[in-house]
Amino acid sequence: MSHRSDALPVPSGQTRSQVLRDQSIYTQLLEVTRHLQQTMREHFVQLMSRQGLLQERRHTQAIREQEALLSRLLCQMINLLQSGATGGLELQVPLPSKDSRDDVRYGQGTQLSGQPDPVPQLSDCEAAFVSRDLSNRGIDIYALYQLSFQDYNAYQKDKYHKDKNTLGFINLGTSENKLCIDLMAERLQESDMNCVEEALLQYPDWRGQPFLREEVARFLTYYCRAPAPLDPENVVVLNGCCSVFSALAMVLCDPGEAFLVPTPFYGGFAFSSRLYAKVELIPVHLESKITAINTYPFQLTVDKLEEALLEARLEGKNVRGLVLTNPQNPLGDIYSSDSLMKYLEFAKRHDLHVIIDEIYMLSVFDESITFHSVLSMKSLPDRSRTHMIWGTSKDFGISGFRFGALYTHNKEVASAVSAFGYLHSISGITQHKLCQLLQNTEWIDKVYLPTNRFRLREAHKYVTAKLKALEIPFHNRSSGLYVWINLKKYLDPCTFEEEQLLYRRFLDHKLLLSCGKAYMCKEPGWFRLIFADELPRLKLAMRRFCDVLEEQKQDLIAKQLEDAIRE
C-alpha cells in the first residue's frame, strides 16, 4: 500500500503536474492490477492442467474461491485509492459487510429484480476485473447486472422460510404482490388452463397470438373504460413490460436521443433504455417539500416539464418523448385526469411521444379514488403519439409469467414494435393461459379484485400504522404495492453514501428494501418498502426494520457524542 500516500488528495494549492502525476499513479495501479489478475489466471490454468479430472474440479473450486477473494481485496484496495485520489480526505467508500455472503459487494447502488439501479457507479477497476472476452458494452451490461442483482441473488439463495430458514432474507424490495397467490394458483389449475394445441407449439404470430390480442383489447376496453372498443390490431404482446419499453425506445428514438421522466421513477426502464436502445432518460426532478408551486410532495407540473425540456434542449439533447407511470411507482399516487390532460397537451405542444405505463392500474386499493387510464380519455391530444403499456405482473401478482402488452393507436408504431416480437416472444402455452385468465371477467370482478384490494388495504394499514408509530413520514395514499418512506432523520450527514450504508444495514439484518437513489430521486434518505406480502412475513420484516432503525439511532447518538467530545 505504499502508493497510497501518493494517491491521497493534495491540498488545494497543488500544481497541474501533481494532478497528472496522481492520475498516472492511478493508471499505473490499474495496470499493475490488471497484470496481477492476468498472472493469477495463467497460474491457475497451469495448476489446473496438471490435475486429474475429479481432483481438478475440487481444485478448481478452491482456486476460484481464492481468486475471487484476491480479486475482491485488490478491487477494494483500488477503490480506496481511487476515492482517496478523487474525493475528499475522508474515505467514503462503504466497506464490504462482514457477513459471509461472498457475493454481496460494497458501495453499490442496489436494486432488485424488478427495479435495477438506473445509474450504477461502475468503477474502472471493477471493469478491469471483467474478462477481456466481453465487448465494452458487454462489460457494461455485466456490471449493470452485478450491481443490480447481487443482493437479489443473495436473497434468492437464502430466502426466508417460516420453518426451514427463519434467518433468511425477507424481500420488501422487489415489487411483487404475494397476497393472492392462493387465488391465482387455484385459478391457474382449473381445467381450462391446460391446453396443448398444435398451433401453440408452432411459430406464432410474432405480435402475439390473435386470440390473445383480441382478449387483451377486450380486457383493456373494459377495465380502462375506453370510450370505444379497442382494436386487437393495435395490441402487441411481448414477454414483459420492460421488453415493450425496450422495443418502443428502439423504434421511437435513435441512439443518444432521450425521454423525459419525472423522478423518483421506476428504475427498470432506465435499465431497458440503457442496455439495448442506448436512449437517455432525462430526469424531471420533483421535490418533497411543499411550496407555493408544489401543492403536494413530488408534484409534477407542466412548468417543471417545460423547464426540464428547455434545459435538455439547451444541452443539445434531442428529446423524443415523455415517460409517465400511472399509478405512480414509487409514489403510490395517481394522476388526476386534469393533470394527465395537461401533461399530454404539453407533449403535443412539443411533438413528444408519451409512453404511459399503467402496470398498477388494477392495484388501486382505496375505493374512494378513481383511476383514469389514458385509454379512457374521450379525446387524446395526440393519439398517434400516445402509447400505453400494461402487464399482468403486478395486478395479478404473476411476474414470473413474463407478459407485457402495448396498446397504441399508431399502427406504424405497433408494426415497428412487432419486429421485436421474435426476440421477446411468449410461449404459446403461456399465451393460452393468459387468454383464459383475462377473459374470465366474472372471476376477476367478483373474486380476484375485491379480495386483492382488501388484502392490499389491510397490509397497507398494518405497515403504515407501524410507520406512524415510528414517526416516519411516508407517501402513498391509494395504489400500488409500496410505500415511499423518508428516513432522512436516520442519516447524518444526509447523503447518498449514508443512504447506501443504511441500506447495507438493512441487508445485514436480512431485510431487502430499495433506496431512493435507484429511483433517481434527488433527495437522499428515501426508501421504497413493499407491503404486498403475507402478514407473518410482513410482521417479521417490520420487526427487523425497527431493529435496524434502533441500531442506526444508537450509532447516530454515539457519533454525535464523539463529535461533542472532540469539540
Added chain:
Amino acid sequence: MFTLPQKNFRAPTTCLGPTCTQDLDGSHGDDLEGECSRKLDQKLPGVGDPATLSSDTSYLSSRGRMIKWFWDLAEEGYRTYHMDEYDEDKNPSGIINFGTSENKLCFDLLSRRLSQSDMQWLEPSLLQYPDWRGHLFLREEVAKFLTFYCKSPVPLKPENVVVLNGGASLFSALATVLCEAGEAFLIPTPYYGAIIQHVCLYGNVRLAYVYLDSEVTGLDTRPFQLTVEKLEMALREAYSEGVKVKGLILINPQNPLGDVYSPEELQEYLVFAKRHKLHVIVDEVYMLSVFKESVGYRSVLSLERLPDPQRTHVMWATSKDFGMSGLRFATLYTENQDVATAVASLCRYHGLSGLVQYQMAQLLQDHDWINQVYLPENHARLKAAHTYVSEELRALGIPFLSRGAGFFIWVDLRKYLPKGTFEEEMQLWRRFLDNKVLLSFGKAFECKEPGWFRFVFSDQAHRLRLGMQRVRQVLAGKSQVAEDPPSLSDPGAK
C-alpha cells in the same frame, strides 16, 4: 425459414449505420424462422419502396423506420401465407409450406406428454420473478440433459447454463455482449439466414461470409466443405475491408445442408478460432434430429478437450429436436462465467414463464420417454419422410444434398435456370409459390450459386405428397430448357 424475392433496394444509410444497412441489404431475403414467404408482389403498395422511409410522415426514429420497413416485408408475406394456408378440409388448394423448418411429425407424442399430470404443477415461486439465468431446477436438468445427450466426458454444470426464450434471443444477446456495434462474426454459407437479423436488430453486429462451393475441388471431399484455409481467407478479407471479426458461428448439424462436421473438422475450426482469439458459437439446435445413425454426429461438448473453452459457447433449443418452435425455449452452455452473466443480464428481456420452465424440466428429465418413445419414433418418421422426398427427387433426376440430419434437403435446381442467375432463381421460386408450394431459395441462405433450394420434409405424408406433386408440375413445365446438370454426389442417397 422463408424467402423473399430479391429486389435491390437501397436503404437510407443513416438508419442502422452503414455496416448494418449493407448487411441487411444483401440478406433480408431470409427471415425469421417461422415467418413465411414474403410474397413481394407488385400489389403491396408502399411496402419495400424506399420512399416510404421518408421521415415527413413518420412517427418513428430513423432506426425505427428502418426496422419497420424490413418488418413490413416480412409481415406482408406472413399474411399472404396465412391467408391462404393449406388445410385438408377447409382450404385444399391453399399453400403447402416446405419453407419453414418445423417438425410437424410428432405432435401426437408431444401433446400426450405435455398433457400428463406432472406437467401441471404449480408453486408460488414459479409465478414470481425468477433467477434471470433460469430457475435452478431447470438449469440442473439442462446440464444433466446435455451431459447425457451431448456425451460430455465430464458432467456439465448448471452454473454454465443460461435459459432464454428462443435461439433468436440467444444470438441477439451473445452478439451484444461479445461484439461492439459494427463488428462481425464469420459464418460459412449457405447458412440459416435469419441469424443476420438476430445479431443485427439490437446488437448492430454484422456477418462476414465464408462462401463455400458445391464443386468438389482441391483437397475437398464433398460439396460445400468448410476448411481452415477458407476460414483464414475470409478472415483476412474481412480484416482488409476494415471489419473487425470477433467470432465464428458454426451450425452443427448444418442448416440448410443437412450435414454434420466430423469431430476432427470441428477440432480444426476450433483451433483456428483459438489462433485468432475468436469466439465460437456452435448452434446445435438439430443435434437430436440426426435420423441416420451412420452420420456419426458429435456435439462440440463431447470433445475431450476444447482448444479454447472460455471462448466456446454452445446453443441448443427444443424448437427443432422436440418440434416445439412455439414453446420458446433455448439454452446457452458456456464455461465463461462473464459471458453467462452478461447474457443473463439481458434475460430480463428474453425470459420465459416459470410454468413453462417447470414443464421443460419435466420433459428433459424424462429420459425414458425420450429414449424409448420420442426419439425412436421421431427418427423413424423423419427417415420415412426423408426417404419419400429424396426418392421423388431422384425420380425427377434432381441432384440434392442431405446426409440424414435436420428437416431439410438442399436441392440443386440449377438445371432449371437457363442463365443461372438469381433473378431466375427468384422467378422459379415464385412459380412454385404460384403453384401453391412454398420453398426457400438459396439466396436467402447467402448461397453464392443461384439455383439451390431448401425443401423441408418434416411434415405429414399427405401434405408431402401434395407438395411434391405441385413441385413436379412446376418443374415439368420448365424442364425442357435443362442442360446437363453438374454431377453431384449424394452421400446420403445410398
